[in-house]
Amino acid sequence: MPPVSQTIRVTVLFFGRLKDLAGHAEDSAEFSDATTIEQLFALYTARYPELAKYRSSVVASRNQEFAAWDTPLRSGDEVAFLPPVSGG
């Protein structure tokens, strides 16, 4: 991972029961160091401990594409935490 010195600012979206647990659908987060999606989620589980229970069933996306948990974030990214989907 390349060293990052400037601030990384990302938009964070929650859906379904994750939105209920986080209490909001959209947030923004700022980091001064390289950060992955996993670390971003950890920030929210620290704030909303109930979220941690669902970690194993959550899928993350970065810029509207499913993304691995170790994906590094870039400024301007839109990250979403998605519970199991139930459309149809």
Add this chain to the structure above:
Amino acid sequence: MATLPHNDIFQLVREPIDTVALAGVVRAPEDGAVVTFDGFVRNQSHNRPTLYLDYEAYESMALTKMREIGLQIHEKYRIHRVAMVHRLGRLEIGETSVFIAVSAPHRAAAFDACRFAIDTLKRTVPIWKKEYFEDGAVWADGEMPPAPAATPRAKPAS
């Protein structure tokens, strides 16, 4: 209506879905079959009477995923056109939540593509439903979309 290279239709709507119109719009003289899937709200879930459902979506990503399904079925099957529409918001018992119409010169491709499309939608499109009962509401059990595995640490520059 938004159209794509194949003249397909992918929409998220908040009004009732006009299933008859959609089934008609994919038909053309060179086709011999239209297969449709009409998914609608059931009056019970696990033997509990349902009052209504409320659907929400990650709309920008859901539309992207729906278009991907369209491209996949054009690659896999000899079909002509696809219309895929999902409704969001509050839906009453019996109302259509998702409708897919696939036209093709021959029926086998249309059946296969329509089946693949609804199965893949249910597994990969970020849409969620909340089920409302007499005594409360729950988010429906869903399916986990296949997510990419962790990326290799030392990624060689390509």
